[in-house]
Amino acid sequence: MMPVDFNRNPFIVVWEITRACALHCVHCRAEAQHKRHPDELSTEEGKRLLDEIQSMDSPIFVFTGGDPLLREDLFELAAYGKSIGLRVSMTPSATPRVTIDSMKKAAEIGLDRWAFSLDGSTAAIHDRFRGASGSFELTMRSLKYLRELGMPLQINTTVCVHNKNDLPNIANLLTEMGVVMWSVFFLVPTGRGKDDDMISPEEGEEILHWLAELGERVPFGVKTTAAPFYRRVLDQRAKAAGQRPASVAGRMLGVPELATATGKHVAAAAVTGGSGHSHAQRSNSPFGAGDGKAAMRAPRGVTDGSGFVFISHTGEISPSGFLPIVCGNVREEKLSDVYRNHPVFTSIRSPELYTGKCGVCDYSRMCGGSRARAYTATGDYMASDPACAYIPPAWQELLQP
Numbered sequence: 001m002m003p004v005d006f007n008r009n010p011f012i013v014v015w016e017i018t019r020a021c022a023l024h025c026v027h028c029r030a031e032a033q034h035k036r037h038p039d040e041l042s043t044e045e046g047k048r049l050l051d052e053i054q055s056m057d058s059p060i061f062v063f064t065g066g067d068p069l070l071r072e073d074l075f076e077l078a079a080y081g082k083s084i085g086l087r088v089s090m091t092p093s094a095t096p097r098v099t100i101d102s103m104k105k106a107a108e109i110g111l112d113r114w115a116f117s118l119d120g121s122t123a124a125i126h127d128r129f130r131g132a133s134g135s136f137e138l139t140m141r142s143l144k145y146l147r148e149l150g151m152p153l154q155i156n157t158t159v160c161v162h163n164k165n166d167l168p169n170i171a172n173l174l175t176e177m178g179v180v181m182w183s184v185f186f187l188v189p190t191g192r193g194k195d196d197d198m199i200s201p202e203e204g205e206e207i208l209h210w211l212a213e214l215g216e217r218v219p220f221g222v223k224t225t226a227a228p229f230y231r232r233v234l235d236q237r238a239k240a241a242g243q244r245p246a247s248v249a250g251r252m253l254g255v256p257e258l259a260t261a262t263g264k265h266v267a268a269a270a271v272t273g274g275s276g277h278s279h280a281q282r283s284n285s286p287f288g289a290g291d292g293k294a295a296m297r298a299p300r301g302v303t304d305g306s307g308f309v310f311i312s313h314t315g316e317i318s319p320s321g322f323l324p325i326v327c328g329n330v331r332e333e334k335l336s337d338v339y340r341n342h343p344v345f346t347s348i349r350s351p352e353l354y355t356g357k358c359g360v361c362d363y364s365r366m367c368g369g370s371r372a373r374a375y376t377a378t379g380d381y382m383a384s385d386p387a388c389a390y391i392p393p394a395w396q397e398l399l400q401p
Helices: 043-055 074-083 100-109 123-130 133-148 166-175 203-214 230-240 337-339 345-349 369-377 393-401
Strands: 012-016 062-064 085-092 113-117 153-159 179-186 219-223 265-267 294-297 308-311 316-318
Touching: 043 074, 043 133, 043 219, 043 337, 062 074, 062 100, 074 085, 113 133, 123 133, 123 153, 153 203, 166 179, 166 203, 179 203, 179 308, 203 230, 230 393, 308 337, 316 337
Parallel strands: 012 062, 012 308, 062 085, 085 113, 113 153, 153 179, 179 219
Antiparallel strands: 265 294, 308 316
């Protein structure tokens, strides 16, 4: 299978089918509402959108929200997407709308993946995060039933100051669940997310090294969302181990939201101290040092607007849900035209135009940084990603007196 040309087509398309949701998650990008918006894309508009998405080299497609299950036509649209050849996933909220009937419908239409959020290994941690008592228990029950149906399961976890030390416990829980993928989202403080909820760059670097080791010893895939520098960490670890970093040109095997993982494993022995000029500290940590193997899983450069595009509940087109710069609307313009030609998208796909340390980084094409986080922090989506701990050699030279 040929690699995707990100200048022509996205690798992943996400449609926020509704912004309505019964939960009140502390980090919610969408600042979800209890009622549906009257101007949401209709069923027929949605089918036309799916047709156009399919014409863009059949990217991975994800229904998100809000809570997608609040749309009565969700399964009609999902079935239509499957009928035209799309790989379809969804990310419902763990609410009473997750019924046995809804899970059976998902299995019957051949949904490629069902993703739930799990932000703690206990009800106390998770329910606080989700703003709803009982969410943890409902998630556990639903996962058990979905597994019995043979549905491929993904768990999404937002890492922040409140749960960073619980990640090893979550990983242990996932091993028992039989999930196929764990996506660890590095918070972008949009919507309800706050700056003081974010972990430090040094903590993030430590977690990335731990995830690289974890990915070689657990029965599920491990990837990151909004942390494209995970690819740099994997590359550094491979080089430090004396291995030739692998080229990952293949397509991913189905992921929701911004992905830095593929289904292709390449063994790369790891070292404990990392490499380059990353400044993570590894002592006195729940993650430990470890000496496992890393999986080279990241398709190069998948990030906001580069291999990724987002459509809002009202049809607005943005580089991602975390970079809400409106570049068009599917009711008025072709998604493909906006993705390929809008100046915001084309500039994001031109890393030589990045400023700050991202602009001189030796990993700018492999990683690219989170354009969403740069925008949130500085107001400039071409600026450096403040969550990255790496100091490029060229940046060090510029800083020297």
